[in-house]
Amino acid sequence: MSSDSGTRDPKAIAQVKAALAAKFGNRLVTSLAVRQQHANTITWIENQPPDAVVYPQSTEEVQDIVRICSSHRVPVIPFGTGTSLEGHVNAPFGGVSIDFRDMNQVLAVHPEDLDCVIQPGLTRKALNEYLRDQGVFFPIDPGADASLGGMASTRASGTNAVRYGTMKDNVLALKVVLANGEVMSTARRAKKTSAGYDLTRLIVGAEGTLGIITELTLRLSGIPEAISGGICPFPSVDACCKAAIQTIQTGIPVARIELLDALQVRAVNLYSKLTLRETPMLFLEFHGTEGSVAEQSERFGEIAEELGGGPFEWTLRPEERTKLWEARHNAAFSTFTLRPGSSMIPTDVCVPISRLAECVAETQADIAESGLIAPIVGHVGDGNFHLTLLVDMNDPEEIKVAKAFNERLVQRALAMDGTCTGEHGVGQGKMKYLEAEHGLPALEAMRAVKRALDPDGIMNPGKIV
Numbered sequence: 001m002s003s004d005s006g007t008r009d010p011k012a013i014a015q016v017k018a019a020l021a022a023k024f025g026n027r028l029v030t031s032l033a034v035r036q037q038h039a040n041t042i043t044w045i046e047n048q049p050p051d052a053v054v055y056p057q058s059t060e061e062v063q064d065i066v067r068i069c070s071s072h073r074v075p076v077i078p079f080g081t082g083t084s085l086e087g088h089v090n091a092p093f094g095g096v097s098i099d100f101r102d103m104n105q106v107l108a109v110h111p112e113d114l115d116c117v118i119q120p121g122l123t124r125k126a127l128n129e130y131l132r133d134q135g136v137f138f139p140i141d142p143g144a145d146a147s148l149g150g151m152a153s154t155r156a157s158g159t160n161a162v163r164y165g166t167m168k169d170n171v172l173a174l175k176v177v178l179a180n181g182e183v184m185s186t187a188r189r190a191k192k193t194s195a196g197y198d199l200t201r202l203i204v205g206a207e208g209t210l211g212i213i214t215e216l217t218l219r220l221s222g223i224p225e226a227i228s229g230g231i232c233p234f235p236s237v238d239a240c241c242k243a244a245i246q247t248i249q250t251g252i253p254v255a256r257i258e259l260l261d262a263l264q265v266r267a268v269n270l271y272s273k274l275t276l277r278e279t280p281m282l283f284l285e286f287h288g289t290e291g292s293v294a295e296q297s298e299r300f301g302e303i304a305e306e307l308g309g310g311p312f313e314w315t316l317r318p319e320e321r322t323k324l325w326e327a328r329h330n331a332a333f334s335t336f337t338l339r340p341g342s343s344m345i346p347t348d349v350c351v352p353i354s355r356l357a358e359c360v361a362e363t364q365a366d367i368a369e370s371g372l373i374a375p376i377v378g379h380v381g382d383g384n385f386h387l388t389l390l391v392d393m394n395d396p397e398e399i400k401v402a403k404a405f406n407e408r409l410v411q412r413a414l415a416m417d418g419t420c421t422g423e424h425g426v427g428q429g430k431m432k433y434l435e436a437e438h439g440l441p442a443l444e445a446m447r448a449v450k451r452a453l454d455p456d457g458i459m460n461p462g463k464i465v
Helices: 010-029 030-037 059-069 124-131 148-153 200-204 238-247 262-272 290-306 318-329 331-338 354-368 396-415 430-438 441-454
Strands: 052-054 076-079 095-100 105-112 115-118 169-176 184-185 212-219 226-233 254-260 281-288 313-315 343-350 376-379 384-391
Touching: 010 052, 010 354, 030 052, 052 184, 059 076, 059 095, 059 169, 059 212, 076 212, 105 124, 115 124, 115 396, 124 148, 148 212, 169 200, 169 376, 184 384, 184 396, 226 290, 226 318, 238 254, 238 281, 254 262, 254 318, 262 318, 262 331, 262 376, 281 290, 281 318, 318 331, 331 343, 331 384, 343 396, 354 376, 354 396, 396 430, 430 441
Parallel strands: 052 095, 076 095
Antiparallel strands: 105 115, 115 212, 169 184, 169 212, 226 281, 226 313, 254 281, 254 376, 343 384, 376 384
């Protein structure tokens, strides 16, 4: 079967399942319920389950799975925790889902080098729990307790990206099983190299379309001596964005700076039982010494006051900060309180921060004109913002309106020299925007790389290109 053809070969699939059952026994699962859990379960993208799910425990077992599937040209789809939002784990051409649940170990920690080696099924929270007594932590925090293999595959970022970067900045090396079953190591543990193509960055963000990650070497950061954090209300989203821009441009080393519009604050209050003022708001965090975080907090407070915002209420108390950030991380699910029974359709774009206020203002006007309910949150320190559209999936007209709005959102971001997705990734949902964003020559280059590494098109087909 050629996955490029878009057809299933029942005989090939049966042969693959028989071979995998012989090798993996009860670690191969074919029940419909489990298969559906390993396809898209979030957003409006159709659930397209694989034909089987298998649970490997080593790189060698992943090689065995890929070789069996490759010999019959049956697709393989890597699966971490399933929190991705653009249909990345769907199996549009059938195939085998490789679930990394059992490959979740920390293999080595080198605190003196600020790095660690882990398996892909380990989640970010589990890693930081393991590291907590060694004076280091892994800073990338997309909100969901995602698997680190999945975070690398989608080039995740999150609330700390403005200070610590994204996954592309924090993955030093990878071990990858290629479509022919061979294992490729993309780099060594050295912090920099000029030796050849940057294969690590090629795989980070490839969404499993070029190979399957089975081991990651990650950059770690020292746990800061002090952390201050708090909230600052503003009269408008425009003022929030301008405060974020001035904070970055004046060199204040903010670690987190998150926007919530008034509607999102209302949802957070309802869901997390808080009593925040229902007005546009920034959540902020500063890392450093006690003296430096106090100075940074005071400087931000002055910026906020100049823009009509404030007061900036901040604290060094961990329990108070944790409560606020837990509410921020639950922001997406809190939106259900605004329209019970609706479906949650998340989307994101990213623009240069100099265009952020303009882009958000135009988007809010578009939401109002469209009659949609769509709270906004954003990692505004790097120009990335998210919307959660609350849609009645039984109303075709409303779905049409929501899809048209999403098209305009992406077109607006691209017109401002931005991107169709700052961190959700391409998957199935945003494939159609890549040519407009990158141009045909770049897209053809991506296709050429895909053909070279995956000539039969079995590696998570139907995604990106």
